[in-house]
Amino acid sequence: MKTAHLRPELSRPHLARRVAAEFVGTGLLVTVVVGSGIAAQQLSAGDAGLQLLENSIATALGLVVLILMLGPVSGAHFNPVVSIADWLIGRRGNGLPGRDLGPYLLAQIGGGIAGTLLAGVMFDTAPALSTTDRASGGHLVGEVVATAGLVLLIFALARSGRSEVTAAAVGAYIGAAYWFTSSTSFANPAVTIARTFTDTFAGIAPASVAPFILAQLVGAALGLGLLFVFYPTAARTAGNVVIPVEAP
Amino acid sequence: MKTAHLRPELSRPHLARRVAAEFVGTGLLVTVVVGSGIAAQQLSAGDAGLQLLENSIATALGLVVLILMLGPVSGAHFNPVVSIADWLIGRRGNGLPGRDLGPYLLAQIGGGIAGTLLAGVMFDTAPALSTTDRASGGHLVGEVVATAGLVLLIFALARSGRSEVTAAAVGAYIGAAYWFTSSTSFANPAVTIARTFTDTFAGIAPASVAPFILAQLVGAALGLGLLFVFYPTAARTAGNVVIPVEAP
Amino acid sequence: MKTAHLRPELSRPHLARRVAAEFVGTGLLVTVVVGSGIAAQQLSAGDAGLQLLENSIATALGLVVLILMLGPVSGAHFNPVVSIADWLIGRRGNGLPGRDLGPYLLAQIGGGIAGTLLAGVMFDTAPALSTTDRASGGHLVGEVVATAGLVLLIFALARSGRSEVTAAAVGAYIGAAYWFTSSTSFANPAVTIARTFTDTFAGIAPASVAPFILAQLVGAALGLGLLFVFYPTAARTAGNVVIPVEAP
Amino acid sequence: MKTAHLRPELSRPHLARRVAAEFVGTGLLVTVVVGSGIAAQQLSAGDAGLQLLENSIATALGLVVLILMLGPVSGAHFNPVVSIADWLIGRRGNGLPGRDLGPYLLAQIGGGIAGTLLAGVMFDTAPALSTTDRASGGHLVGEVVATAGLVLLIFALARSGRSEVTAAAVGAYIGAAYWFTSSTSFANPAVTIARTFTDTFAGIAPASVAPFILAQLVGAALGLGLLFVFYPTAARTAGNVVIPVEAP
Incomplete structure (x- = not known):
């Protein structure tokens, strides 16, 4: 990790591996x-x-596993707002390099859509655009809250040197947020897009996507604001936020 | 931590940050x-x-996450009886300083109320005083038991140097106490007040609040009594009971 | 721990504290x-x-917490077959001394009964002898299996130096055993007696108690037999099996 | 572990103990x-x-416990595709020796069948061949996905030196995979065979077994392929994949 601070580009797996991990990880998250x-x-x-209980327990468990499985490869962001936040607050340190941000986001969006299609193949369900409108005022507040909490959680753990519990904590957070937010906590633009198919x-109906993503971006900004209130020196230790990336 | 014992005031984040963390943390706990x-x-x-199962699972998971998220800032008390107990048994060591107790309690109560309001906004539910009377004899015994167990648990883990499991243990405890106490385990005066709105x-109906808080204080005293039976030297290691507070 | 091997009696809390911990811990386990x-x-x-799902989740979570809470005091046996096994295989090392076995068992049985009464007070349910007959052939096989697995698990973890996961593992085990055994896994003579009230x-009806306890003893013997197959050198490291006992 | 790399055969328990552990562990997994x-x-x-929720929670908890209980003895494979993969990628290191592969597989298959019979004894259910056909196209894709994920997870954790979380991660994975795959995630040829009885x-009906096992083998190959994409140097650290095997 010392080396990582000096020359981070040497300690990361090749971009192709990392992008593949974000594609597969986001994809399997959506499949779950x-x-x-x-x-x-x-x-x-x-x-x-009962449906939501089953869905939330499966998602919480699956998310923990996927972060453990691929965290050392790509950081296991699986979420554009996490990648953007990592780049923003880590620009002077070992955050995600700006040149990697585009590939990360494309992999997350593409992987998510592939994950929806894979679920459809397994359950013999044809792809179709969702007709479930979700963009009510309460739900958008829910997305702001859900995303703020997620961003604060991930970077608070990174900031305080406890990234070894991030996988379990993020799973628990999403498991709770399915219930305590009215929107069932999408909190992820790539997953939101994927779930339209x-x-x-x-x-989620396509017409709800733009307001949801806007609310998520607002939530991410709010989460970063709270991060600087509670952990004011975060910028120095940003990078590899979900799971420390190790060289293979 | 050596320094903390000598000059604890130097190792804590500024009071404003800690009070903000108690406000946000207690608030989000009530939102959950x-x-x-x-x-x-x-x-x-x-x-x-099924309603209580869903509510208890979400609360247990959310509580774990909030303690992890804000523990290093304020100690993640989120509960007046925990702050009072921390002050009482840590007065000669690095417990919560007496001058911080008032701000902590106000932040917890104010944050809790804000948390109720936030949940109402998300779910389009207007604030209203609860009409659910809960203060039966059996429920008050339940609050005594629930609070005694919570206080004993938190300080037993602190006393035996295992605060790294406190977040998970407190979440598991509340998840169980929803079911094994007849009162569904409020065990927290700030949360009790907030849940009237x-x-x-x-x-919980306002008329039930005073007896509930009284029972919680009795329970906290009982929990401290048991602590001194089981861990007689607790006072020397009190302080930072839920999560060790670290300087930012 | 070195000292513990030489003069274990010096490293344990006073017997009165340990017995009180077994009383309170077994009592709260039954209350849960x-x-x-x-x-x-x-x-x-x-x-x-759904009733059994709620009951099993609450019990699993509560058991984890009680072991964490009182393990460093008494070892958190809360179960006569665990105390007997600890004494049997640790006689030449730092297992439970023979003179402590009687007080442990009495505390577990008395605490368990008190725990049933406490639950009744909280839920306004008068004590009464159970009329639920449970002693079918299949259920007794279930108790043999459940107790064998419990004993093997606890001492396998102790034998392999992983007692730090014992609390979580025992909770998970009981949570599963509620479902995979036909008897819902009592696996504990003190809890069996307490649940008659x-x-x-x-x-559980009083007439089912003797066959259940007999099956549990057979299961414990089977569990110890498997322990010596899988971990043949267990005797050298027996003692403090659930959680290492530390001097206060 | 240094010694293990040089002369792995000296650091393993005797084959008879390991085979007994695979028999008992796979058996109890099927019993669960x-x-x-x-x-x-x-x-x-x-x-x-609700049935699947109960079944999946019990299985996830039981699987964690069994891996913890027997991992240090045999590696806690309990699954032919894990043993085969361990042998394949660890042939030049400390993977499962080829001469042990046959005994492992026989113990897993025999143990699994015994586990089904034990469950039948406990629940007074006579053994009978299942009449539940499961081999639809969607289910077979489900088995490919489930097994690929399981193999990738286990060896990714081993590759990155995090085998201490493997027990919990595998339990969480199976708990999720019950729900996110259409086949409820058998992902294990020995368990598939055992569940015909x-x-x-x-x-599972006997006619579905061959297609399920074929899909599982395809999934295992896919999982290994992904492993080499994400963790290209895995072969050097293969062996003792689920839990490091220790000499008794």
Whole structure:
């Protein structure tokens, strides 16, 4: 890690590996969200509460695993707002280099869409644009809160040298946020886009995407603001925020 | 930590940061409790058991995360009885200084109320005083037991040098106490006050607040009594009980 | 711990403290089991599966917490078969001294009964002998399996120097064993006796107690047999099996 | 561990102990899967979603415990594709020796069948060939995905020196995969074979076994392919993949 501070570019896996990890990780995250949503919808028809319980438990567990699985490769962002925040606050240190930001975001968006399609193949559900409108005022406040909390959590743990608990903490956070936000906590622009391509439990209508993403960006900014209130020296230790990236 | 014992005031973040952390942390804790209660009530209408299961799982997970997120800033008390106990048993060491106690309590109470309001905004639920009377004899015994266990747990872990598991342990404790106490384990005066301002699943009628808080104070005293039975030398290591506070 | 091997009696808290910890810990364990059972029965009336899910999750979480809370005091046995096994395989090392075995067992049985009564006070349920017969052949095999697994787990972790995960592992084990054994995994003679004094969800008829305890003893013997197959040198490191006991 | 790299055969328990551990561990894993499935079916009749929730939670918790319990003995593979992958990628290091592969696989298959029978004894359910056909196209894709993820997870953690979280991660993975794959994630040829011998919730018709195992082998190959993309130097550190094997 000493070396990482001096010449971070030497301690990262090749960009192609990292981008592949963001593609596969975001993809499988969406597969977990959409797939478990379809399973819940089929098995607990008519019981919306039980469906969300099943969907939220599966997502929380799956997210922990995916961060553990791919964190050392790419940092396991799986989320454009995390990559953007990492770049923003780590620009003078070992945050995500600006030249890597575009590839990360494209991989997350493309991977997410692939993840929706994979869930559809497994559950014999044809791809279709979602008809579930979600962009009410309360839901948008929910997305602001959910994303602010997520960004604050990830960088607070990085800032205080506790990234070894980030995987479990992020899983627990999303598991709770499914319930305490009215929007069921998308908190992720790539996942939001990907979830438009399925007209099942976890879908979101295309018309709701732009307001959701805007709310998520506002939430990310709020989360970074709170980070500087609570952990004012964060910028010096930014980088590798979800899981420390190690050279292979 | 050596320095902390000699001049603890030097190792803590500024009081304003710590008070802000208690405000935000207690607020989000109440948002989790009230918000997930509303979601459970809406999605699992008519199934009280499933509602409490959803509410308790979300609260347990959310509490773990909030303690991890803000513990290094303020100690993540989020609870007046924890702050009072920390001050009482740590007066000769590095417990909460007496001059900080008032600001901590005000932040917890104010933050909790703000948390109820935030949940209402997200779920489009107008604030209203709760009409749920909870102050039966059995429920008050429940609050004594719940608070005694919580105080004993937090300080037992601090006393035996295992504060790194406190976040997970406190979350697990509350998750269980929702079920094994008849009162669903408020165990927190600030949260009790805050929960009067919503007439939804997690609400409590104002008339029940005073007996609940009295029972919680009795429970806290009982918990400290048990602490001195089981960990008689606790006073020497008190302070920073939930998560060690680190200088930023 | 070096000292503990030479003069273990110097490194343990006074017997009175340890016995009090076994009384309180076993008592609260039974309060969790019986109390959450009553809550589940009241809130999810008519849905036996959901009741057991609520009861098992609360018990698993509560057990983890109690072991963490009191492990450093008494070892957090809370179970006569664990105390007996600790004495048996640790006789030449730092296992439970023979003279402490009687007080441990009495504290566990007395504490368990007190725990049932406390649950009854909280839930306004009068004590009554259970009328739930449980001693079928399949259930007794279930108790053998459940207790063998519990004993093997605890001492395997102690044997391999991983006692820091014992609290979580024992909680997870009981959470699973509620479901994979037909008897819902009592696996504990003191808890079995205590559960005769409530005619609610978690009760067991007095006539079923003797066969259950016999099955548990057979299971404990089987568990120790498997321990010596898998960890043949266990005897050298026995003692302080659930959580290392530390001097206060 | 240094010694293990030079002369791995000296650091492993005797083959008989390891094979016994694979037999008992795979057996109890199947007992957990089949037993909790029967319990769920009996207690939550008519509610397929709740049944799967109960079954998946019990399995996830039980799997964590079994890996912790027996990992130091045999590596806690409990799964032919894990043993085969360990042998394949560790052939030049300290992977499973080729001469041990046959005994491991036989123990896993035999243990699994014994586990089904034990569940039947506990729940008074006669053994019978399952009549549940599962081999649809979507389910087979599910098995490919489930097994690829499992293999990638286990060896990614081993590759990056984090095997201490493997037990929890594998349990979480299977808990999620029950829901996000359409096949409920068998991902294990030995468990697949064993589950043909019960005509209850967790059963699988014999005619579905061959396609399932084929899909699992394809998934394992895919998982290894992804491993070499993300962790290209894995081969050097293969061996003892689930839990480091220690000499007793």
